[in-house]
Amino acid sequence: MxxxxxxxxxxxxxxxxxxxxxxxxxxxxxxxxxxxxxxxxxxxAPDVDINTDGTVTYVDLEGGFYGIISNDGTKYYPLNLGEDIKKDGLKVRFLADTKDDIMTVQQWGIPVEIISIKEI
The missing domain is CATH 1.20.5 (Single alpha-helices involved in coiled-coils or other helix-helix interfaces)
Structure with a gap:
């Protein structure tokens, strides 16, 4: 054809x-x-209190713990930080809710519950 x-x-x-x-x-x-x-x-993420970047930091107080210092210098004490994120100096982006009704022994930073976190 x-x-x-x-x-x-x-x-x-x-x-x-x-x-x-x-x-x-x-x-x-x-x-x-x-x-x-x-x-x-x-x-x-309008339903969260905190949506920011920061650095995971090991704090050698009260037996030692991990906190997050945001890029603007605010200190956060995460109540539920995963073991895979507990690395001193790790840069992260995270969403969290503040826990105003909680007092911690550490008395360091704002207590927060991590909603989502990832390495950047």
Whole structure:
């Protein structure tokens, strides 16, 4: 079967347009998926008291413990810091709620409950 060249060109053009449209859609969808989870967790977290970056710090008081000093110098005493994050000098981004009704033996920093934390 011999198809005239103009019909071949039209089919090739149509196929190229379809492939480009599908590829563009796939790229846009993958970008939306990865960005939406990041923004939900870190940027648009209205229900948390603290959404900041800081450095995990070992404090050698009262037997020793780990705290977080934010980039603006605020000291936080996390009540539920995971063992994998307890590394002196580790840079982190975290979401936390303050616990105003708690007093600690350490008397260092603002007591907080970590909602989410990740190394940066």
């Amino acid at each position: 011999n198809i005239p060249s103009s019909a071949k060109s039209k089919r090739m053009y149509s196929l190229t347009i379809i492939v480009l449209a599908l590829a563009s859609a796939a790229v846009m969808i993958s970008g939306c998926i990865s960005n939406s989870s990041e923004s939900t967790i870190w940027k648009d």
